[in-house]
Amino acid sequence: MPFDLDAPGLKLRPNPGGGSRPYWVATHKAVKAGFRPSVFRLPYSPDDPAHRPLIEAACQKLQAEMRAYMAGSRREQARFDGTILSLSRRYQTDPASPFQRLKHNSRRADTYVLRLLEKSVGNRQILAVKIGDVQRWYDVARRPATPGGRERIRRAWGLVKKLRELCAYGVMAELPGCERLYTVLRHARFAQPPRRRVVMQLSHVEAFIPQAIAMGRLSLALGTALQFETAMRQRDVIGEWEPLPDGKPVSPGGFVLNGRRWGRGLTWEDLSADLVIRKATTKTGAFAAHDLRLCPLVMDLLDRIPPERRSGPLIIDEVAGRPYAESAYGREWRVVARAAGLPGQVWNMDARAGAITEAEDAGADLDHIRSAAAHAQTATTQRYSRGALGKSRRVAELRLAHRAAQGGT
Structure with a gap:
């Protein structure tokens, strides 16, 4: 000592x-x-x-x-003493709290923001917090990490959002002061981070795939092609690592890494004999179906995989011989993307937005796109469509036809 x-x-x-x-x-x-x-x-x-x-x-x-x-x-x-810190601890330990119903990855992200909130303003009494205090906290949190850097609006907005959610829980738990502060925060407005506008284009995918093959990363080529052609989420394609359930054995042939097991990703068993994928999505449980025979980028890559390797997870890290470890897929993807000359602002996650944007540009019905992307609401699909011309082009064509008809009468 x-x-x-x-x-x-x-x-x-x-x-x-x-x-x-x-x-x-x-x-x-x-x-x-x-x-x-x-x-x-x-x-x-x-x-x-x-x-x-x-x-x-x-x-x-x-x-x-x-x-x-x-x-x-x-x-x-979990004792509540009126501070933001005690409210946060109560939120994390109360069996009736919404925190207990979060998925493991959402809970981890939630915990990260809660730690920031506890560290910065945890000792403040909820009854004494005014809107001016929250605005000041927001302004401090949005400051650049280094002089001259970008403002961290997403970080600041996330902290205020989490404080609002804590107070909403406090209202449900009938904790003193929470209803007053929740009412204040519900009516307050803070600048939100701008929506992401970058899309992955077909030219990006066509440059990425041969580079990935040349670098011995057929798995990255196949994963990217699947994401772009089917608009599936990265997690639904490559899977995720979740905590081992207490007291339950791992299924034979399962993958375990650092106390977590792999699951929810595409497997060869998800492909039917006629190459149709049918899979429940990880985020909402909505069912998605895709005919890979209509996805030429995917079909070309599947033909490169010998029959003896067509079992288990579809996307396997060639180096480790198992599904990609957490964050490794994105990290290795960036190495290939850089070598292929893709712009740095294009991320792997932009494949889904690229698929939806291309579909709308092609004139596909928005509700059909929603179904293909396994979205519950059309409004969600519209948020993924980034700069598509499909609708505006159709409107312009109708207006020109109308002008021509008017001039002919």
């Missing part, structure tokens, strides 16, 4: 200017079980003898909270 302190969980990290910075660090087991904070920076100097009792007290307090959490005593952990 540094300096022989009675400070469980204490870790010292070097300061750039010399000396050390003290941190309290939760155990890996507690973090995995959901305890927060996982790391807490202590506002004291271990080199100052007067600060050492304060370091001990802070570490002992945090360690006790962690032990109580691990012992199942969540009543204290």
Whole structure:
């Protein structure tokens, strides 16, 4: 223990200017079980003898909270004391909270934003928060990370959105002050991040595929072709890694990596004998069906895969011999895209928008496009159509026909 302190969980990290910075660090087991904070920076100097009792007290307090959490005593952990921090903890531990019904990936993203909120304004009393406070927090959060950089509007808007959701939960849980602040936030307006306007075009895909093949990444070529030709989400094509269910064995032949199992991606079993894909989507459960015989980019790539390899997941990392690990697909995709000369602003996720935009440009009925993309609402499909000319071209043609008819009477 540094300096022989009675400070469980204490870790010292070097300061750039010399000396050390003290941190309290939760155990890996507690973090995995959901305890927060996982790391807490202590506002004291271990080199100052007067600060050492304060370091001990802070570490002992945090360690006790962690032990109580691990012992199942969540009543204290979820106790509401009127602060934003306690509301956030209650939101994360209450069995009736919407947080408990989130999918694992949504919960992880939710937790990341909650940590930012707790760290920045967690000690504020909800009853004392005014709209001016929230506006100030928003303005601070949107500042560029470095001088002269881009404003972080998405980050700032996400924090305010999460605060509004916390207060909505507080209203449901009948916690003091939450209804007042929720009403304020419901009527407040903050600048939102602009919608993404970039689309992947056919020329991008046609440049990417041969480059991926040349680099030994047939999997990336096939995945991109499937996304662009069918408008399927990346996750529905390559799958995802989800936490192992407690007490349930992994199915024979399943893939497990770092305590997570692979699933939900396309497998060869999803392809029927007539090369039709029928699959429930991961996001909404809506059913999607696609005839791959009408997808020439995909068919050419499928012909390159020998029969003995046509089992299990459709997209396999050639290097690892299993489905791509989390974030690896996008990272390796960018390597190939850069080599193929694709613009840096074109992302793999833009394949879905590119498919929908091309379909509308081709004059496809919007409801048919919605069905093909497995969207529940047409409005969602319209958001994916980025700069399509289909409708405006048809309107212009009708207007010209009308003018011609008017001139002929």
